Amino acid sequence: MKNHIKELREGRNLTQEDLAKSLxxxxxxxxxxxxxxxxxxxxxxxxxxxxxxxxxxEVFIFEEE
Structure with a gap:
């Protein structure tokens, strides 16, 4: 499954650590x-x-195999 997490995270100027803590x-x-x-x-x-x-x-892209 693909996703847009990195783009969304960077668009909000969040680090991976910031996102991890919030989750x-x-x-x-x-x-x-x-x-x-x-x-x-x-x-x-x-x-x-x-x-x-x-x-x-909008976050995840489901691809059938």
Whole structure:
């Protein structure tokens, strides 16, 4: 699953650490999400969408395999 997390984060001038703290997760999780190496739980996806004031579909790009 691809996402727009890095673009959204940089658009708000947030560091990976800032975003991680606001979500209650680690910087390593943010790195993995941005690189597309980790698919978040539905709760984390929801929290990310709220941080960026976007719909989940605007943050994540679902690609059927």
């Amino acid at each position: 209650g997760t680690s910087r390593q999780t943010i790195i993995s999400l941005e690189k597309g190496k980790y698919n978040p739980s539905i709760m984390l996806a929801y929290k990310l969408s709220k941080v960026f004031n976007k719909k989940i579909e």
